[in-house]
Amino acid sequence: MPPTIKDDIGLPPGELFIGGAWVAADGVREILDPATGAAVASVAQAGPAETQLALAAARRAFDDGSWSGLAPRERGRILLRAAEILRGQAEELARLESLDTGKPIMFTRMVDVATTIDQIDYYGALAAGIEGSVRRTGRPTFAYTRREPIGVVAAITPFNFPLILSSIKIAPALAAGNTVIHKPAEETPLTALRIAEVLHEAGVPDGVFNVLPGDGSVGETLVRDPRVDKIAFTGSTAVGRGIAAAAAETLKHVTVELGGKSANIMFADADLEAAINTAISGFVFNTGQFCMAGSRLLVQRPVYDEVVAALAGAIGHVPVGDPFDEGTVIGPMAGPRHLAKVRAFLDKAGQGGAKVYGGGPVHDGPGFWAAPTVLADVSQDSTFVQDEIFGPVLTVQPFDTEDEAVALANGTQYGLAAGLQTTDIARAHRVAERLRAGIVWVNGWALLDAALPFGGVNQSGYGREGGPEGLDEYLQTKSVLISVA
Structure with missing residues (x-):
């Protein structure tokens, strides 16, 4: 038989990506082709040891300033480079997303991959504009604000739009200077691993972006660990409520985009x-x-x-x-x-x-x-x-x-x-x-x-993704006052 579009899809390494390296794990999950139910890949599953390794890597990478200390414009250049690499791999990425999720190839090309590249491009360009402002006060001071990254971000994403719902978190988080641990859905981790390859190739330093395929225990550890400063979650309302409650124990920043009935x-x-x-x-x-x-x-x-x-x-x-x-x-x-x-x-x-x-x-x-x-x-x-x-x-x-x-x-x-x-x-x-x-x-x-925000009200969650509002969710403001008296 002649080859079809489904043949010869380049699979990413079936390992975890931690600290800039591929890491094996004892647990393995078979990834199924939704159209046939057949296994198409085996992907390592993070356990407690690997999760702790990623937490340490992300915390260290943030604290050493290798990424957060870069000029925002330089972080933006690296993201723009990643978008360009993805543009060159667009067809392969679309096929990988279709294999992983069962989405029609027409849509993974026109929607999923195109949107992902657009989001990374958008935040790569927006990064250069991250700046504070000088404020006039009633005191003898020179006063200004700084817009600074929050710290370590745990991005927890669902199975339905692996590329889009990951990049809408990863791109602004990285543009702002944070480090990221990405926990993709158990069923659909393949394109998350490919994104790790691309960001590494583009020049993102080791430890700044980590990928932990695994079950819900991985997400629970990330939500509760004090080394994580922010949770960005998309998923069901029931799970989102639990995440918000658990994150409150360490007063993490949280954005949750939850269920809908539009x-x-x-x-x-x-x-x-x-x-x-x-x-x-x-x-x-x-x-x-x-x-x-x-x-x-x-x-x-x-x-x-x-x-x-x-x-x-x-x-x-x-x-x-x-x-x-x-x-x-x-x-x-x-x-x-x-x-x-x-x-x-x-x-x-x-x-x-x-x-x-x-x-x-x-x-x-x-x-x-x-x-x-x-x-x-x-x-x-x-x-x-x-x-x-x-x-x-x-x-x-x-x-x-x-x-x-x-x-x-x-x-x-x-x-x-x-x-x-x-x-x-x-x-x-x-x-x-x-x-x-x-x-x-x-x-x-x-x-x-990418220029417009979306998010929920009521039981659909809080926080916004997309647009400059989406970047704001990964920044915090510091005021500096210098006495001139």
């Missing part, structure tokens, strides 16, 4: 064809494994039946299949436990009077597959509306007035993202102001850029 409001005046396409892409993107997925669709009653019919007719035609097929839009889920969670929800899909469209078997072979499913006429108190499913499941609810739409949209514990589809610009501004979410999209979904 509402997409479709008004009757919207461009319906475009709005329906947006609604579909908003919930099937990354097989629904997206904390900002548009998993709740609210439709104004005059067009409700038309929209539900269009969704019911369309979802069976969204291409599902091999992630390495250029035409695939929906790939497999990242692993068996995530699939089991989604199937547990779908087993109850017909309860409570909801109308079910789609779903059912999607693939006869091995792997971790879930079919896109639409649930119409769902009540606001339904678990499908209130709980994060993290799979390709869309609920659809009708509304009459703008006030009702806002109340429904804000009517969950979450507040990560929201959207509205309308041709009325005054309504767009008016409703966007009232939605309790960290980011609001109008006539689109998942429109993200």
Whole structure:
């Protein structure tokens, strides 16, 4: 058989990266191809000894000033060099991310890899602007502020966007002068190890960036150890609460981007064809494994039946299949436990009077597959509306007035993202102001850029990632006053 795009993917070393070197460990985990369930790589798993080694390396590298003592512009140059190296490896990196996660290759190229390079580029450029300011006071002093790194950062990331959700933490943390210990998700560590190779090649000093694949005990140690000064976490709300509580024991800085149940409001005046396409892409993107997925669709009653019919007719035609097929839009889920969670929800899909469209078997072979499913006429108190499913499941609810739409949209514990589809610009501004979410999209979904911050309110977390606000999360301010009397 001729070789395919899936053949000959260059795997990173299957070891830990600590103190600028590859380190073996007693524990090993097999990494599965989500499309087939077959093992494709073996990666060392950090235990207590390796975790302590990384903590010591990161603390030493920060305290000796080899990175924090560099001029911010020089740190920025190194990050820009890393972005350039990644740009030259973009295709290989996209294939590695698809192999690791099951994402369609079209999206890993256009979204995951492109966004990662953009984020590192952005913070590499932004680093040169890190500076304090002179302040006028009522005292006989020369007063100024300094913007300084926080210290050792533990970046703990999930399985759904390994590249993007890692680089959005690593790039600003390094630009600010911190050292980093990255604990990637157990299931998807491959691109984290590749990033370690690239940063090392770009000139990041030994110990400044470390990667510890492993289970939750690694993260727990990082959260509780006093040598760590900040936790940057993306994941579930339940885990995020525990991390925030544990980090409080040593008064660490914390940012947590947590669960979401984002509402997409479709008004009757919207461009319906475009709005329906947006609604579909908003919930099937990354097989629904997206904390900002548009998993709740609210439709104004005059067009409700038309929209539900269009969704019911369309979802069976969204291409599902091999992630390495250029035409695939929906790939497999990242692993068996995530699939089991989604199937547990779908087993109850017909309860409570909801109308079910789609779903059912999607693939006869091995792997971790879930079919896109639409649930119409769902009540606001339904678990499908209130709980994060993290799979390709869309609920659809009708509304009459703008006030009702806002109340429904804000009517969950979450507040990560929201959207509205309308041709009325005054309504767009008016409703966007009232939605309790960290980011609001109008006539689109998942429109993200390195220059703009995102993050949650309510049970979706706190802190911001992206933009200059994302850099601020890794800096602290010191005031200096020199008496001139």
